Amino acid sequence: MPHSFAPPPAPYGASSAVAPRVSEIRAELRFDAASAEARAVATVDFTTGAFDGKPALDLRQELLWVRLDGKQVSTDDFAHHDMGAGWAARTRVLDIDLPADSHHRLEVGYELATPDCEAAKPIGWTKGGVDFDMWMSDLYPGRYLEMWVPAPLIHDRFALHLDITLDGVDRPHKLVANTGGVDATPGGRHWSLMYPAHYTALSPMLVIAPAERIETRRSALRIPGRSRSLGLVVAQLADAGADLAACEADLSAWLSYLSARYEPWPHGDTFWALIWGASRGMEYDAATTSAVSALEHEVFHSWFGRGVKPARAADGWIDEALASWSTSSRRSENPRFLTEELGLDDPPVELYPPHPWSRNTAVGAYSDGVRLIGGIAHLMGGADRMRAALADWYRANAGKMVTTDGLAAHLKAWSGLDIGPWWARYVHGRG
Numbered sequence: 001m002p003h004s005f006a007p008p009p010a011p012y013g014a015s016s017a018v019a020p021r022v023s024e025i026r027a028e029l030r031f032d033a034a035s036a037e038a039r040a041v042a043t044v045d046f047t048t049g050a051f052d053g054k055p056a057l058d059l060r061q062e063l064l065w066v067r068l069d070g071k072q073v074s075t076d077d078f079a080h081h082d083m084g085a086g087w088a089a090r091t092r093v094l095d096i097d098l099p100a101d102s103h104h105r106l107e108v109g110y111e112l113a114t115p116d117c118e119a120a121k122p123i124g125w126t127k128g129g130v131d132f133d134m135w136m137s138d139l140y141p142g143r144y145l146e147m148w149v150p151a152p153l154i155h156d157r158f159a160l161h162l163d164i165t166l167d168g169v170d171r172p173h174k175l176v177a178n179t180g181g182v183d184a185t186p187g188g189r190h191w192s193l194m195y196p197a198h199y200t201a202l203s204p205m206l207v208i209a210p211a212e213r214i215e216t217r218r219s220a221l222r223i224p225g226r227s228r229s230l231g232l233v234v235a236q237l238a239d240a241g242a243d244l245a246a247c248e249a250d251l252s253a254w255l256s257y258l259s260a261r262y263e264p265w266p267h268g269d270t271f272w273a274l275i276w277g278a279s280r281g282m283e284y285d286a287a288t289t290s291a292v293s294a295l296e297h298e299v300f301h302s303w304f305g306r307g308v309k310p311a312r313a314a315d316g317w318i319d320e321a322l323a324s325w326s327t328s329s330r331r332s333e334n335p336r337f338l339t340e341e342l343g344l345d346d347p348p349v350e351l352y353p354p355h356p357w358s359r360n361t362a363v364g365a366y367s368d369g370v371r372l373i374g375g376i377a378h379l380m381g382g383a384d385r386m387r388a389a390l391a392d393w394y395r396a397n398a399g400k401m402v403t404t405d406g407l408a409a410h411l412k413a414w415s416g417l418d419i420g421p422w423w424a425r426y427v428h429g430r431g
């Protein structure tokens, strides 16, 4: 499997910390509503990469025990380490030197509580009930799968199996996840999930709530370029207050339109949308958890962001800039498809955090990123030209990982324009 997007080894004492290649993660998550406590056991199968060193994997929970290849390891030897991108972007490093290209199994037991990262959400405990949401975010380091389950950075693809048990609950619960591989035990208290093996740490959606708090509608639609129908699951939490039939109609229209405009649909047989009361939205592979007002933006991400995925967190600005430029959102001050001259005398902007172990999307992507795309659209001769260039870029990369350099090279080759000075100033912040 290609591994070229892994960050390079980072200094760790006299040795170095290295990104492993994870093949499979299995985790048992057990929630006990009676004691308002949760625990987990996870197994990570990985191969070390091209370098000798100490493997880096993150988990933003408190460890109870650790084993490597069946042998006990002190939890102190799997502590957080600043890889050079700042403490917020810290990752755990196993303080054991492993030879390059060797296979290993890491097992960890841990308490499952509010993840130790910015703006994470606690597990919701109610009398006899559990409310759980992965609640991922691009904007803060450590806000992907590693909040709840040990995971690599987002360049790595792996099979993910979750076994989830609710104890101490007094009524059935519902689970909404973006995989067809869900085995539900009758009674709404236990599920076994297998997510597709091409998923990365930013792919899996998971929401659990008491069944009476989730309303669900199911339908199917025809989308261009696909012979079979696409299933559409639209659900909402009780506090969302949305018109679910109207959301379903809008989602069907956007899925159909985006399939016609960009093609191909790179995901499986279903799109899942969970509407919540929060004002934000989050994209997953063929799925979203979202406010009604953010739905169009989040559906767009199933093409740009989770259809073509950022190879590194630093590349995450691309999909936020493109989604904000292309869709209507009350968050944006700019009109859809902004086309406006952008000179080379505005203050420089850094949309691409330069450290290879950085782990967040620059927040300027939503505003400065839109101005950059609008400025390049102006240079190219209009929004239609930019949209056609983006459609070609998408089709060439659907299902793959994309980079900031790759997008620049494509736009340059497609248009024949030297966009280098704009990229240098408004992506890399060089004045």
Ligand SMILES: [Zn+2]
Binding pocket: 283, 297, 298, 301, 319, 320, 323
């Ligand atoms: Zn977005």
